[in-house]
Amino acid sequence: MLDANLKDQLKAYMENLREPIELVPSLDDSAKSKELKELLEEIEALSDKISLREDGAADVRRPSFAINRVGSDIGVRFAGIPMGHEFTSLVLALLQVGGHPSKASQEVIEQVQSLDGDYVFETYFSLSCQNCPDVVQALNLMSVLNPKIKHTSIDGALFQDEVEQREVMAVPSVYLNGESFGQGRMNLEEIAAKLDTNSDAREAEKLNQKDPFEVLVIGGGPAGASAAIYAARKGISTGVAAERFGGQVGDTMGIENLISVPYTEGPKLVAAMEQHVKEYDVDIMNLQRAEKLIPAASKGGMHEVRLANGASLKSRTLVLSTGARWRQLGVPGEDEYRNKGVAYCPHCDGPLFKGKRVAVIGGGNSGVEAAIDLAGIVGHVTLIEFGAEMRADDVLQKKLRSLPNVEILLSAQTTEITGENGKVSGLSYTDRESGESHHVSLEGVFVQIGLVPNTEWLKGDIELSQHGEIIVNDRGETSIPGVFAAGDATTVPYKQIVISMGEGSKAALSAFDFLIRNSVPDEEGAAA
Incomplete structure (x- = not known):
């Protein structure tokens, strides 16, 4: 063997x-x-x-x-x-x-x-x-x-x-x-x-005792890891608070467009990022979910981030790099049958549907790639695209259309995921051209319709776009002085790993520039 x-x-x-x-x-x-x-x-x-x-x-x-x-x-x-x-x-x-x-x-x-x-x-x-x-x-x-x-x-x-x-x-x-x-x-x-x-209470007590940072990175994906490295290399106190170090990258199968690395996989890249960050004096606080941002009362003052376990961390500057998560369909049955036929990772869950009928929702690159992969495992794949044409690269579309066990439905709006005996049994959709409703019998639904930024906790405290992204300028600056942002959670276009890494590095350099240009205020708010 x-x-x-x-x-x-x-x-x-x-x-x-x-x-x-x-x-x-x-x-x-x-x-x-x-x-x-x-x-x-x-x-x-x-x-x-x-x-x-x-x-x-x-x-x-x-x-x-x-x-x-x-x-x-x-x-x-x-x-x-x-x-x-x-x-x-x-x-x-x-x-x-x-x-x-x-x-x-x-x-x-x-x-x-x-x-x-x-x-x-x-x-x-x-x-x-x-x-x-x-x-x-x-x-x-x-x-x-x-x-x-x-x-x-x-x-x-x-x-x-x-x-x-x-x-x-x-x-x-x-x-x-x-x-x-x-x-x-x-x-x-x-x-x-x-x-x-009792671990949450002990961890919160320990976090509350930490001294304020000069740069605190919220999020541990490519943007957050890069920001931490660039900040630490400047010799300033740096911390990373992440709900899951590596973020969405850990759920990515093949990565073929990271410059100088012809091919790698998400978990391998996450391990390498974490090892690189640990080579510097960075305080990594994993399993920490941010819940509230309290901006500094004055320019150069301390920002506070409250965590889900009740702890608070303070820092003179922040780099927000909370990333994004899979976008949900938002139709009846999706929540009810999640992990009972509704899935978001074809590489992980595809083998469990061997020989069965499944649907893939989404005609972008992710959806078409998922349909191609699943076609080699399952009995039949129905790809459902809301638009009049698929958005995936031509080479992927040609491959998909060549497969004998794939059906493509365009201008189709998914309206409900149905189930029997506690698991998925089918999917209902509306033909957007004729207005007619249809039902497809199947046993699995793989949702591949893009990402949504993890920024709900920032609403009302920082300026967000209509899509919930953190609005940043060309220096990574947000609407709050001393608070920067990078990666998939921001308005920067093209959500790619290499772009997030560059934006994270830029945000950290901007934070350092902010620190050297703004002195620490005294207790009354006047410059010290």
């Missing part, structure tokens, strides 16, 4: 094993079981600290296997063959069960170790999902750090009967002790915080 080059790389990694581990498979006569056995035999041969034990207790899911630390109750389990995006999860599981330390912060490690109670987690993933590895790796690590935590990762495409029985229609889907725990991307800090009910 593994080529010679990959085996050599893995062998080098396995030299970091500190404790002996054993691989315990549960197999049947299927081709996938034979494939898994071959993989495990190849892994066993990589190190004398790895053994393969085929007489272990059988698991109800086959093929599956456990990675156990010999002589302990520490281990993780994979149901399926963790290749694709999950291959890194497999490598990390081998290393961490084998005693190799993780790169998680000591604070989070101690938080996980102190969790009391019995936690049995199950995570459904797909091999093409770029969001799933974060969840799988986080829960695997938690099960290594705390023996009271158990985790099984399940390939939804391989165990479709189980997926349908539990009505799993989005990945990653996490169950705790048999009950739904969460869906979508979650990292180690988020999961630990969700289990540790």
Whole structure:
């Protein structure tokens, strides 16, 4: 299964094993079981600290296997063959069960170790999902750090009967002790915080004690990361408060237009951005959602940002880079059937609809690319475009029209998503030319109609456009002196990663220029 080059790389990694581990498979006569056995035999041969034990207790899911630390109750389990995006999860599981330390912060490690109670987690993933590895790796690590935590990762495409029985229609889907725990991307800090009910109060107390910053960046996407780096390089105190470091980029599959990088993927770029920011003296405050901006009373004074957990951060300047999120249709049934057939990530959730009928809403590049990808997995794709023609690049349109299992509906306005037994059963639309209403029977709806800026929390405090974007000038300045903005949340056109990076850098340089031109006012507001 593994080529010679990959085996050599893995062998080098396995030299970091500190404790002996054993691989315990549960197999049947299927081709996938034979494939898994071959993989495990190849892994066993990589190190004398790895053994393969085929007489272990059988698991109800086959093929599956456990990675156990010999002589302990520490281990993780994979149901399926963790290749694709999950291959890194497999490598990390081998290393961490084998005693190799993780790169998680000591604070989070101690938080996980102190969790009391019995936690049995199950995570459904797909091999093409770029969001799933974060969840799988986080829960695997938690099960290594705390023996009271158990985790099984399940390939939804391989165990479709189980997926349908539990009505799993989005990945990653996490169950705790048999009950739904969460869906979508979650990292180690988020999961630990969700289990540790007192974490918000402790975090708020800690944040309230921080000294004011000279530059505080709100948002950790490409714009925010670039702003933090450029500010820190000026030698001024810099902080980043982000709801999720990396932002929307973490949900992006292939990136082919980042100059000098022919191809990368969102999660890889996010990891690289975070590593780059950490090379500087930047205070990264992750999992922090801004809720209120209180502008400084005077030019050069302190701006305040109140967070969802009750804490407040202060800074002489701000760079707002809160990014954007997927735009919703806003039709009946969308909220009701979200993650029950309504999806926004074709790469993540597409494999769960193998052989089924789905619709893609949106005829731009994202929508057409999604339809092309899904056509290779599902039984049939109906692309629905509101306008009289698709807006995607010609090359994408030609590819889409060449596919035999795709139908394109133009001038079609989606009016409702219908469902039965708690999941999507169809979609209603109106022909905008004839006015006639139609219904399409299907089992999945993928919404790809663009982005909406994350600026609701700023309404009434800063000037926004009619589309909710932060209005900025050519220096990244907003309507409030000392407050700058960058990235997809602003009026700057062409929402691209490389543009956000440049705008973030510019905003940080403008903030530095503001600082050196405006002295700190005294308590009465007069210049000191």
